[in-house]
Each structure stands twice: as C-alpha cells, then as structure tokens.
Amino acid sequence: xxxxxxxxxxxxxxxxxxxxxxxxxxxxxxxxxxxxxxxxxxxxxxxxxxxxxxxxxxxxxxxxxxxxxxxxxxxxxxxxxxxxxxxxxxxxxxxxxxxxxxxxxxxxxxxxxxxxxxxxxxxxxxxxxxxxxxxxxxxxxxxxxxxxxxxxxxxxxxxxxxxxxxxxxxxxxxxxxxxxxxxxxxxxxxxxxxxxxxxxxxxxxxxxxxxxxxxxxxxxxxxxxxxxxxxxxxxxxxxxxxxxxxxxxxxxxxxxxxxxxxxxxxxx
Amino acid sequence: xxxxxxxxxxxxxxxxxxxxxxxxxxxxxxxxxxxxxxxxxxxxxxxxxxxxxxxxxxxxxxxxxxxxxxxxxxxxxxxxxxxxxxxxxxxxxxxxxxxxxxxxxxxxxxxxxxxxxxxxxxxxxxxxxxxxxxxxxxxxxxxxxxxxxxxxxxxxxxxxxxxxxxxxxxxxxxxxxxxxxxxxxxxxxxxxxxxxxxxxxxxxxxxxxxxxxxxxxxxxxxxxxxxxxxxxxxxxxxxxxxxxxxxxxxxxxxxxxxxxxxxxxxxxxxxxxxxxxxxxxxxxxxxxxxxxxxxxxxxxxxxxxxxxxxxxxxxxxxxxxxxxxxxxxxxxxxxxxxxxxxxxxxxxxxxxxxxx
Amino acid sequence: xxxxxxxxxxxxxxxxxxxxxxxxxxxxxxxxxxxxxxxxxxxxxxxxxxxxxxxxxxxxxxxxxxxxxxxxxxxxxxxxxxxxxxxxxxxxxxxxxxxxxxxxxxxxxxxxxxxxxxxxxxxxxxxxxxxxxxxxxxxxxxxxxxxxxxxxxxxxxxxxxxxxxxxxxxxxxxxxxxxxxxxxxxxxxxxxxxxxxxxxxxxxxxxxxxxxxxxxxxxxxxxxxxxxxxxxxxxxxxxxxxxxxxxxxxxxxxxxxxxxxxxxxxxxxxxxxxx
Numbered sequence: 010x011x012x013x014x015x016x017x018x019x020x021x022x023x024x025x026x027x028x029x030x031x032x033x034x035x036x037x038x039x040x041x042x043x044x045x046x047x048x049x050x051x052x053x054x055x056x057x058x059x060x061x062x063x064x065x066x067x068x069x070x071x072x073x074x075x076x077x078x079x080x081x082x083x084x085x086x087x088x089x090x091x092x093x094x095x096x097x098x099x100x101x102x103x104x105x106x107x108x109x110x111x112x113x114x115x116x117x118x119x120x121x122x123x124x125x126x127x128x129x130x131x132x133x134x135x136x137x138x139x140x141x142x143x144x145x146x147x148x149x150x151x152x153x154x155x156x157x158x159x160x161x162x163x164x165x166x167x168x169x170x171x172x173x174x175x176x177x178x179x180x181x182x183x184x185x186x187x188x189x190x191x192x193x194x195x196x197x198x199x200x201x202x203x204x205x206x207x208x209x210x211x212x213x214x215x216x217x218x219x220x221x222x223x224x225x226x227x228x229x230x231x232x233x234x235x236x237x238x239x240x241x242x243x244x245x246x247x248x249x250x251x252x253x254x255x256x257x258x259x260x261x262x263x264x265x266x267x268x269x270x271x272x273x274x275x276x277x
Numbered sequence: 278x279x280x281x282x283x284x285x286x287x288x289x290x291x292x293x294x295x296x297x298x299x300x301x302x303x304x305x306x307x308x309x310x311x312x313x314x315x316x317x318x319x320x321x322x323x324x325x326x327x328x329x330x331x332x333x334x335x336x337x338x339x340x341x342x343x344x345x346x347x348x349x350x351x352x353x354x355x356x357x358x359x360x361x362x363x364x365x366x367x368x369x370x371x372x373x374x375x376x377x378x379x380x381x382x383x384x385x386x387x388x389x390x391x392x393x394x395x396x397x398x399x400x401x402x403x404x405x406x407x408x409x410x411x412x413x414x415x416x417x418x419x420x421x422x423x424x425x426x427x428x429x430x431x432x433x434x435x436x437x438x439x440x441x442x443x444x445x446x447x448x449x450x451x452x453x454x455x456x457x458x459x460x461x462x463x464x465x466x467x468x469x470x471x472x473x474x475x476x477x478x479x480x481x482x483x484x485x486x487x488x489x490x491x492x493x494x495x496x497x498x499x500x501x502x503x504x505x506x507x508x509x510x511x512x513x514x515x516x517x518x519x520x521x522x523x524x525x526x527x528x529x530x531x532x533x534x535x536x537x538x539x540x541x542x543x544x545x546x547x548x549x550x551x552x553x554x555x556x557x558x559x560x561x562x563x564x565x566x567x568x569x570x571x572x573x574x575x576x577x578x579x580x581x582x583x584x585x586x587x588x589x590x591x592x593x594x595x596x597x598x599x600x601x602x603x604x605x606x607x608x609x610x611x612x613x614x615x616x617x618x619x620x621x622x623x624x625x626x627x628x629x630x631x632x633x
Numbered sequence: 634x635x636x637x638x639x640x641x642x643x644x645x646x647x648x649x650x651x652x653x654x655x656x657x658x659x660x661x662x663x664x665x666x667x668x669x670x671x672x673x674x675x676x677x678x679x680x681x682x683x684x685x686x687x688x689x690x691x692x693x694x695x696x697x698x699x700x701x702x703x704x705x706x707x708x709x710x711x712x713x714x715x716x717x718x719x720x721x722x723x724x725x726x727x728x729x730x731x732x733x734x735x736x737x738x739x740x741x742x743x744x745x746x747x748x749x750x751x752x753x754x755x756x757x758x759x760x761x762x763x764x765x766x767x768x769x770x771x772x773x774x775x776x777x778x779x780x781x782x783x784x785x786x787x788x789x790x791x792x793x794x795x796x797x798x799x800x801x802x803x804x805x806x807x808x809x810x811x812x813x814x815x816x817x818x819x820x821x822x823x824x825x826x827x828x829x830x831x832x833x834x835x836x837x838x839x840x841x842x843x844x845x846x847x848x849x850x851x852x853x854x855x856x857x858x859x860x861x862x863x864x865x866x867x868x869x870x871x872x873x874x875x876x877x878x879x880x881x882x883x884x885x886x887x888x889x890x891x892x893x894x895x896x897x898x899x900x901x902x903x904x905x906x907x908x
Binding site for chain 3: 280281283284285287288289291292295296298299302303305306313315319320321322325340341342343344345349352353356357358359360495496497499500503504515516519523524575
Binding site for chain 1: 346348349351493494495497500505617620623624630631
C-alpha cells in the first residue's frame with residue numbers, strides 16, 4: 010500500500026502547497042505589513058487593542074453559533090426523516106437544488122417575502138396582525154443565513170445516518186430499548202461524524218459572512234468578514250485585512266480541536 | 278463502483294455537451310477571429326445594442342468584462358494579469374489610478390467629439406484638462422423620499438435628517454465618504470475634509486443620527502424603496518432614477534447645503550493592447566446619437582450636451598437630474614484623500630455603524 | 634420502514650421553506666412588468682429577452698461547464714487527499730493535514746480571491762502565455778472545493794473497517810483492485826455528497842471568480858453581482874427558472890440511474906448472486 014499512498018499524496022500535496030501554504034504565507038506576510046509595505050506589529054496591536062474589533066469578533070462568534078445551532082436543530086430531524094423516505098436519494102437532491110440559484114437572487118426574494126408589504130406580512134394581516142418590521146432584525150439575518158446553510162448541514166448528517174447498519178437499530182429494539190433510548194444510545198452517536206462535518210462546514214464560513222449582513226441585516230450585524238472585505242477593497246489596507254484573516258484561521262483551529270475532542274469522548 | 282462509473286460518464290457527457298454549446302453560441306455571435314477590444318465596466322452599464330453597433334461599424338469584437346465596485350476593479354487592474362483596453366472608474370478612483378500610473382494619457386488629437394461634452398463636466402479636479410479621462414455619466418448624491426409619508430420640504434436640507442420624525446426610517450448608502458460627508462455638510466465643511474478635529478465633530482454629530490437610520494445598504498436600496506420598505510433614502514441620483522421608474526411616489530431632492538457630484542469616466546488602462554480600438558470606442562461613445570441612446574438605456578445623467586438635446590424635454594429640464602449652474606457650484610467631487618485618511622474615515626465609519 | 638406522521642409534516646414544512654424563495658423568483662420571471670415588486674400579469678417577455686441575449690446564454694453554459702468540471706477534479710483530488718490523510722499513522726500529521734485542509738474553508742472569499750490573484754500573476758510572470766481566464770478560474774474553483782470534498786468523504790472512510798482492505802488483499806486483490814472494488818464503492822455516498830457540495834460551491838462563488846477571471850470569461854455570479862448597481866433585471870429570473878428546470882431534469886435523471894442500480898442490486902440478491 011506504500012506506493013499507492015504516495016501516489017494519492019501527489020495531487021493533494023500539490024494542492025496543499027500551491028493553494029493553501031502559498032496563500033497562508035502570503036497572508037501571514039501581509040499581516041506584518043503596514044500600508045506602505047514596511048514591517049510592523051501594529052496591525053495585531055490595533056486588532057487586539059480596539060474595542061471595535063473585539064466586539065466584531067464576539068459578534069461574529071455569536072451569530073455563527075446561532076446560525077450553526079439553528080441549522081443543526083432544523084437539519085438533523087430533516088435528515089433523519091429523509092432517510093426514512095422511500096426515494097430518499099431523490100428527496101435529498103431536492104434539498105440541495107435551491108443552493109444552485111444565485112445567493113443574491115435568493116436574498117432579493119427574501120426582501121420581497123419579508124418586506125413590510127411582503128408575503129409574510131400580508132399573510133399575518135389576514136389574521137388581523139399588523140405589519141411587523143422583519144427585515145433588518147437579528148431574526149431575519151439569522152433566518153436567511155440558516156436558510157442558505159441548511160442544505161450543507163442536512164447533507165453530511167443524512168450521509169452518516171444512511172450508513173448506520175439497520176440491524177444495530179433493530180438489535181437495540183430487540184434488547185428492549187425504547188425509541189428514545191435507541192436514538193440517544195445508538196443513532197445519535199453513530200451519526201456524530203456527520204454532525205461534526207456539518208458544524209465545520211457551517212460554523213467556520215459563518216464567521217466571515219458578509220453579503221447577507223448588508224442585504225438582509227442592513228449592516229445592523231457586522232462580522233469579521235465585513236471588516237476584511239472593507240480592508241481589502243475599500244481602504245486597500247491589506248495588512249489589516251490579512252491580520253483579521255490570520256485571527257480567523259486561528260479561530261478555525263480552535264473550533265476544529267473542539268469538535269475533535271467531542272468526537273474522542275463519544276468513542277470512549 | 279458501477280454507480281460511480283455511470284455518474285462519471287454522465288458528467289463527462291454533460292461537460293462535452295456544454296462545451297459544444299458554448300462553441301456553437303460563440304460562433305453564432307461571430308467575429309471570433311477579429312481583433313478584440315476588452316472593456317471593463319460595471320455590469321449592464323452600456324446598452325448591448327451599442328456594443329453590437331460598435332462591432333458592426335469597426336469590425337472589432339468587444340469583450341465586456343464586469344466589476345461591481347471601483348475598488349475591486351482597481352485591485353484587478355493594479356495586479357495585472359488581464360489586458361483591458363477600456364475601463365470606467367468613478368472620479369476619485371480615476372484620480373487614484375492616475376496617481377498610481379495605472380492609466381495611459383489620452384491624446385486629444387486622436388479624439389473626435391470631446392467638444393460634445395459640456396464645459397461644466399470637463400477639466401475637473403480629479404483630472405485637470407482631461408489628460409487621462411473622458412466623462413461617461415455623472416450624477417449627484419441626494420435624498421429620495423416617498424410622497425405618501427413626507428414632502429419635499431422635509432428633506433431639502435441634510436440637517437433635516439436629524440428630525441425625530443424620521444426615527445428608524447432612513448436608508449443610507451453604505452460608504453464612509455458618503456456617511457461622514459453628510460455630517461461634514463451640516464457644518465458647511467468640505468466633503469474632502471482631512472482635519473482630524475472636523476472629522477471628529479462630524480462623527481459626534483452623526484452619532485445622534487443613529488436612531489434615525491433604518492439600514493445601511495447598497496444596491497438593494499433600490500428594491501427597498503420601490504417596495505416602500507424604506508420611506509427616505511440617501512442615495513446616488515443614478516440609483517434614484519431606477520427607483521423612480523419603478524415607483525411613482527418617489528422623488529429625488531438635492532439638499533440645499535450642497536452635495537457630492539460624481540463622474541464615471543472612460544479611461545485607457547496601462548495594460549492596453551488595442552490602443553486603436555480603445556480610441557475608436559471612446560470616439561464612438563462621444564457621438565451624440567450613441568450617447569443619447571446609452572442615456573435612454575441607462576437612465577443616468579449624460580455629460581454630452583449634444584446628446585442631451587436629443588432627449589425629451591421632460592428629461593432635459595428635470596432639475597433633480599440636471600441641476601442648475603448655481604446648484605452645481607455648491608457641489609464637490611470626491612478627491613482621493615490617500616490611504617491614511619481613507620483609513621481614518623473608515624475607522625470612524627465602522628465605529629458609527631457598530632454603535633448605532 | 635415505519636413512517637411517522639410528524640416526520641412527514643416536518644419535511645413538508647422544511648421543503649416549503651426551502652422552496653418558497655425559489656418559487657417567488659420563478660413566479661416573477663413570468664411577470665409582464667419589469668421588476669420584482671408587483672406582479673402585473675403573465676408574460677414570457679423575459680424569456681424572449683433571455684434567448685436573444687447570447688452573452689448571457691454563453692455565460693450560463695460556461696458557468697455550468699465550470700461547475701461540472703471543477704467539481705469533478707476537486708472530487709478526485711479530495712478523495713486522494715482523504716485517503717492520504719487517513720493513511721497517515723501519526724496523529725500529529727493527521728491533525729496538521731486536517732487543519733491545513735480547512736484553511737480555505739475559513740478564509741473569506743476576498744482573501745482567497747486576492748491571494749490567488751497574486752499567485753496567478755506571479756505564475757503569469759514566470760510562464761509565457763499564462764493569463765487570467767478560464768484556466769485560472771477552473772484552478773481556483775478546484776482549489777476552494779477540495780476541502781469540502783475531504784470533509785464529506787473523511788467520515789465515511791473513518792468508519793470503514795480497515796480489515797476489509799486487508800481481507801481483499803489477502804484474497805489476492807492488488808492495490809488498484811482493492812481501491813476500485815472495496816474502498817471506492819464504500820465511499821460512494823461521501824464522494825457523491827462531496828461532488829455536489831463542490832458543484833454548489835462553484836456555482837455560488839462570486840468573489841474568488843471575480844478576482845481570477847479575465848479575457849472575456851465570466852460566470853453567472855459575477856455577471857449578476859455586477860449588474861446589481863443597475864438593478865438585476867427579470868431576465869436573470871427567467872434564467873434561474875431555466876436553471877431550475879434543468880436541475881430538476883438532472884436530478885430526475887440521476888434518480889433514474891440510481892434506481893436502475895438499486896433494482897439491479899435487488900435482482901442480484903434475489904438470484905442469490907453476490908459480487
């Protein structure tokens with residue numbers, strides 16, 4: 010298997026070298042540069058001494074957490090019920106289909122749906138409930154973000170659920186476990202790997218959301234992604250933008266080690 | 278494995294079909310062998326019919342690449358890698374590109390029809406004597422209101438935006454220069470102010486505007502205003518004209534204190550490969566009939582005075598989009614303030630955005 | 634298999650929510666008016682517009698060609714990577730590889746786009762005739778899709794019993810046979826999931842594509858975003874309708890293939906033949 014292994018390694022290692030290490034080195038380099046291209050530690054100092062940036066970090070964390078938690082809460086049961094359907098592969102594909110339509114267009118659709126004269130408010134009006142401000146609230150921001158990310162949570166969980174050997178489930182019932190026990194003792198632990206994939210695939214990118222914060226959140230919610238985008242494009246202060254990028258990478262490492270630990274506990 | 282193989286086969290098949298389709302379409306649109314003119318412009322910011330006309334007249338093939346912000350365009354042109362023959366930056370970006378040697382000088386001898394441009398739109402501070410740029414469209418920053426809720430006298434001054442009756446009603450264009458600029462205008466300061474104390478003063482004033490702001494957004498303000506989600510918006514005249522076309526209750530006002538006047542300009546980037554084609558395109562766009570047609574398509578204000586004459590009087594005499602000379606005198610073009618100052622503007626803006 | 638009523642209702646609600654905005658968009662593509670604010674009447678005018686807009690049609694085909702191809706390559710690279718990661722015995726190496734894998738997932742698109750742009754311009758200076766265009770976009774899309782493929786395939790591989798591979802080898806299978814007959818079939822659900830995710834990422838991406846494209850090559854996202862200043866016309870909605878229908882056909886096609894596969898399997902089982 011040795012030769013095979015090195016064969017596999019080639020394309021992936023090439024990818025790692027060119028598209029991961031090279032950009033990381035670049036970002037690291039830029040993070041130690043000021044606007045004029047001289048070496049400086051000022052970016053990090055600015056980041057960690059500015060209440061704005063710390064607040065941004067906290068904000069990003071909080072919303073990424075909210076988004077991930079809501080997609081997990083909504084997505085897990087959906088994935089679970091999907092696996093019980095007759096043509097489950099077909100239905101799973103239907104879950105993924107909406108992701109193929111442009112994000113910008115979907116956001117526009119939500120503007121129409123959530124608007125003060127939009128579909129939801131018109132529907133509420135039927136019951137005599139006065140129009141509510143839905144857009145530009147934390148709720149709408151989290152909702153739309155969760156909407157966008159939901160398929161990315163359902164997919165890995167579904168895959169891990171499908172893989173569960175049904176005989177294990179039957180065995181659990183045969184041994185007298187009820188539905189709940191079977192779920193908590195058999196199904197949930199066996200689907201954890203999918204849950205972890207889902208969390209990683211959503212929490213990490215959610216830290217750097219930027220489009221929706223403006224479109225749906227009206228810039229009430231500001232995340233690290235927004236700040237980076239601003240530094241790279243508007244102020245052209247790539248140093249500061251790169252610094253925030255480095256912080257994000259470190260946060261990612263932390264999240265990964267956290268999800269890994271949990272997995273370790275599960276198997277023990 | 279069977280499943281994987283079938284999938285692989287299907288995917289390869291689809292790719293082949295798509296490739297053939299692209300080839301077919303490109304052949305149909307023709308002239309793939311001809312020399313190309315690479316235009317870098319905002320999306321949908323040039324009547325496609327004019328592109329066809331230009332291709333037919335000159336025999337060049339046009340490659341129309343698009344960007345969604347001045348800054349993104351700047352980054353790409355600065356980095357190189359692609360050869361654009363024409364780009365369309367806004368005023369302050371034009372200045373920055375000139376400063377950073379990213380654009381080529383335009384030889385006036387090779388231009389035909391520069392005198393079609395009104396004198397008020399030539400020789401502006403971002404490019405004295407138009408050595409590097411030719412104006413494409415122009416406009417102002419102003420206030421859009423919905424007449425169901427407010428009237429013109431409610432919004433004819435920037436300072437009136439602070440009125441409590443606008444509590445949680447104002448939509449604001451997402452930009453540090455614009456946001457701080459409104460604060461600076463209320464004190465009568467220049468939009469290109471660099472003094473730290475004045476900026477702080479404007480920031481302090483803007484902090485009190487916070488409760489009136491409903492959202493800070495960008496292009497989508499058009500939808501929000503047309504949907505009547507927002508009742509008042511601070512926006513560019515170009516966007517305003519799009520909203521007003523959709524909702525007849527909307528009106529555009531230029532506040533009395535004066536405001537920002539902006540220009541989008543045609544420039545020839547340093548990376549130009551088809552210089553002849555670039556000049557042909559500029560001259561083509563300077564022609565009154567073409568400029569008028571483009572204006573009808575885009576709906577922004579044209580700097581081409583001969584083209585303006587060809588437009589209906591309702592357009593020509595609209596003071597909101599073609600303000601009087603007296604109004605114009607009170608307006609300022611954004612100047613490139615340099616990286617340091619821009620950073621300061623943006624830091625203050627971030628602070629204002631976060632602590633609303 | 635038992636069906637619970639609650640489950641059915643829950644799924645119906647989820648599907649309604651998932652498809653509400655989509656149908657909103659699709660409905661307006663048939664609007665006689667020009668905007669998404671009011672539906673003024675049924676009309677196919679936006680489809681007519683679309684079909685006479687060769688530029689947009691070319692962009693549409695390019696976008697899908699790119700998505701199909703980049704996802705294919707990314708899946709291949711990703712599966713290789715997954716195998717490599719899982720074969721590394723040292724825990725530290727494994728974790729380091731995984732961390733490196735996820736860097737592109739966490740980096741905001743702007744950073745990825747900007748750093749790839751720098752990378753490609755450096756490459757362009759070294760190599761004659763290497764300019765921004767389809768190839769650079771393809772490479773970038775492959776690059777940012779690889780980690781999600783690894784993330785989808787890895788859990789599957791972890792669960793796979795290594796003794797399966799050893800057993801195959803004991804039975805005289807060479808490495809290639811062990812791979813194609815044991816490992817890959819086992820990984821199939823993960824591989825398909827990874828492919829779809831990569832495909833989706835590719836379709837969705839705006840920022841990275843924007844930075845690394847050039848020479849007339851554009852994708853749908855770039856075109857739509859850059860049209861936002863002028864207002865996205867309903868022509869784009871019409872386009873989305875077509876994409877959606879095309880996707881439905883694809884899904885149905887895929888479903889038919891996999892159903893054939895499944896029924897073939899069950900036939901084999903009934904006959905008592907197992908391979």
